[in-house]
Structure formats: C-alpha cells, structure tokens
Amino acid sequence: TAAREAAGEAEDALARLCGLERGPAGEEAAPLTIDCFDVSNLQGTHVVASRVRFRGGHPDRTGYRRFRIRDVRGQDDFRSMNEVVGRSLRRGLDEGELPDLVVIDGGAAQLGSALEARDDAGAWDVRIVALAKARAERRLRGQHKAASEERLILAPDAEPIVLERHSALRHLLERLRDEAHRFALAYHRKERGKLRSRLDSIAGVGPVKRKALLARFGSVQGICQASEEELAGVAGISPALARAILASLRQDAG
Template structure:
C-alpha cells in the first residue's frame, strides 16, 4: 500500500471517529462513481461494500429515544499511563457529534481522572444536557449533579448505568475511545518512521526525539530578539519554549545575534545536562558556522546540528517548487529534500513555529516601545497623572508647550511635578 492510499484510509477512520460518517459516505460514493466511469468495476464494487458496511455501522450507532433526551455519554480507554476519553453528544435522541481527549493519568486512578476531567469539561461555556452518563462510579456524582443543575437552571442527572440501553451507550463510547487510541498509535508509529528516516537521510548521530530550533527577529537591528522552540516526539512542548532579548548586539548582525542566543542557551544546557538530540538554526551556511563555533567553545559533541535555508520558489526548467536547503556540518553542498517529503514538512513546521514565536515576541517589544511616553521617564508621574495630563493638554506637544502655571492650574499638579515636567521638556 502506497503512502497516499494509507493516509487516505487513516483520514476515513478519523471521519468515522468524529461522527462524520455521512460526509465519508458522500466521499466514497464520489470515488465509486469515478471508478465506474473509468470501468474499474472491481474497485467500484469494493468501495460499494465499504459504503454498505459504514451505513450498517451508522444504523447500529444511531440512537433514538422516544423521550428525545439530551445526553453526554463518556467512555475511556487506558493504556499504561495514558487515557483516551471519548464523549458522544446525543441531542433529541440522536448522536450528533463525538469528541476525543488524550492525556497522561499522572498516576491517578480512573475515578480521580474523571472527577478532574468532568469539572474542567463543564467549567467551559458549553451546553449542559439533561443526562450525563459516565463509565465509572463516582463518590462526587451528587455534587456534580447539584453543580450542573445550578448552571443549567434545571435538574441534571449524573448516571453510572448498570444495565439496559444506557450501558450499551457507555460500551459504544468505550469502543470509540479504544478506536481513538488505535488511530493515535498509527500516527505515532508513522511519525517514528519519519524521525528515523530523518536520522538516516541527514546522517545524524541519533534519532531527533527532542529538537530545539532557534530563530532571530528584528527591524533594522532594533528590538532584536531570539526564540527557541522545543519539539519532543514530533510535538511542540510549549512549556520549554524560551525567548531572548538581544543584549550585546546593537546593529544589524544576525550572525552575532544568533551567536549570543545559542551561547546563552547552550551554556546553561551544558551546566544542567539538558541538551537536546538536535539543534536547528534558521539560515544557511553562515548560521551553521556560528552554531559550530558555539559547539566548539562549549565542547558540545553529542548533539546533532543542522541549518535550514529557504530554496528557490520554483525551478526555471520544470516549473516545480524546489525544496528547502538543509545544511549539515562538514558537508559543503546542502541536502535537498522533496517538497512533499514528510521529513522536510516536519522540519518546516518546526522552523515556522520558531519564526512565529520570535515574531510574536518582537512585535510585543515593538508595541511596548511604540506606546512608551516621555512622561514615563519623569519620576512621580504615574498612569493616573499621565492620563489626566493627556486629557487636559491633548497631546505630548501640548504638554511640552505648557507653562509651569498652566501645568499647575489646568491639570492640578503639585508644584514639584509641574517643575519636573517643565524642566524635562
């Protein structure tokens, strides 16, 4: 099975898990029609059988009650220290949607996990149904009922069913949670292959399970900042993101800025034994050389290093988009990866996140500077007096042109502050 077909099947499973079976059936019917037109009748027949199987499953999962009760039905699946929770949203007796959640149990029991999860789940602004059906017995069920009833404005029942249709609802949610786990495992295994392929393609010393990526952002050398983002097992870990305000470089010099940021980060990482598997810098050979200098100065030898440089948009010969250039130490020519290669798509994602984080910090500092007032430099002039002065005189220029008497009389300033403002301007 090729990668495109494989990914297509995964996408179809995800649609089912999200309760979007009708969307999937529509897609498959279109595919069946196209195969029939191309006279590939065997493939069309297989798609037809798949449609029938999905429609039968939908019919089995279609919940209809004469009471038309709104319910949230919870199920879970645990694997080692991970828990997958599935919620089926039943409205007027029909299952309208599902939602999946995944997190670590942190050594808590499933009862403790659900107690915390339900409190957070319903703390958000969301519709509260008449019934909440849970898969575990909870000592706090009555308290949860009272809280939800108060929020809804009418009685809400929290039910741990023992028999009947509601048990079958929970079993269905449990099965959906297990399916969510299976899909997650497929994605994790697929991504693990991408990381191993990245190691082989770029001839890295180790699988890049933890990556730190660095970027620089500035406007003509002003408000210069650096950013570091961390990806672990292919996922961003925002708790490990770091921002750096450039301290030692006052002019436009991206190399010197990158040197400062890498030195500050790597020096601390060496001291704390907290180095990643791979460091990525945004830039070409020049930035790679800067990073190598830092590695040499700090005697870092057990960390892989690469630099990403944007390639040309398209080839003048074929008209196709050309992949970005990946520079690795001690090899003069860059490695060119296909624009559609999973390895490059992942590296682009990491670099783009570092770029976004750097720009966001740079914009924050720039805006802070933009809104800075000369009055901030004068002792004794706080936010309230600054606001009053602007209201009285209309602008900084109006304050600048005011006499001491006007400052005292119009804005009711004490003599000392009026003199300080007059002398400042």
C-alpha cells in the same frame, strides 16, 4: 495513529542523515529532542530570538524560550544567532538538559556561526544543522536566481540535501521552523510595543527620532547603555534631549 507514524518516520530519516543514535525506550526508539532557533528584528531594531523544542515530532512547550539580544547592536543575524545558541547550550549544560539536535533557520553561514557558539560553550555532542528555505525563481541585483527547494545543510562546506516535497521529514522540519518564527515574531511585537510606549512618553521624542535612535542603538537597552555624546550624535537629538532620554529610561529601568 497516522500522525505518530509520520513523526516516527521523519525522526528516523533525520537520525540517519545526522548520524544520531537513538537509544531504546521500551520497544521503540527514544524520541528525538530537537531545538530550533529564530532571530526576529525590524530593520535592525530591537532584536529578539526564540527557541522552540519538539520532542517525538511534536511541540514541547516546556522547552520554549525567548531571548533578548544582549551583546549585538543593530542588525547582525550571524552574531545574534551565535549569542542565543551559546546562551541556550550553556544553560542546557548547567541544567543537564541538552537537545539531541539543533536546527538553524538559514544557510551555511548561519550554521557556521551556530557551530562556533556550540564549540565555545563546550557542548560538542550536540549536532547542529541548518534548514535553507525554498526560493522562487527571481532576479537579484540584476542576476537571475533559479528556484530552489527546501535544503538541509549538514555542515558549512557540505553539499545541501534537497528535501523531497510532501515527505514526512520535510514536513517536520518546516513545522519546526515555522513554529520558531511564529514564537519569535510574537515576542518581537510584544517587546516593540513596550519600547514604543517608553520612548513616546519622553517629551521631544516622536516617531522619526524614535526610529533613528533604534536604528543606531538597536534597542531601548542599547540606548540606555549609550553615552549622552553618542545619543547627541543622532540626527535631531540635542544634548539636552539626550540627557532627558537617558534620565527617563534609566529611571524606568530601576
């Protein structure tokens, strides 16, 4: 079919650019397994991430995963990406199921963070690249920024490769990134609803205090791990309310 031919064309182009070997599967090249990660947060609060997997140019939902960020407080997309890529690759090593390629949504800095996670995990054979979004012409901090197309970054210090509009390769990578973003955003909305209900059930915690707590500690888990003194350091949180918050959340946690 036309869709299958386009997927094969895109995978061939991607394999050539990334130096991937595609072993034979019958008379055709074996389909590529590609993972893509996306980090989602709301003003630095309750950070989550997603991994989607495409196989043969199409979604393979058995490889979709969701992550709660454990080790990062507040908004730090680089460290969050480092954490989820490392966790995913370590699990892949344990289970003997690593992707051929990982695509990171972002630029050279995000790519560098993901490569560090890969090396720390010991998954050196996994190729990682970044997909930098197209940008419209704009002004940023008083400076003119020219428009740019979608770009594929093969290494942090490499010149980005501009992806041709309407090409099968660009279409595949955009679908992959958009699916990772959709999956992460859906998870974030679900978790955000849960944490709001947990905090709102505590007497004395309204929308303003809830927002201040999440901005300071990043998530309900971060609040649970804080001390009474740290909570009481947030504007509007008294020592008595800090004790009540911790007692309620830790009881809910089991």
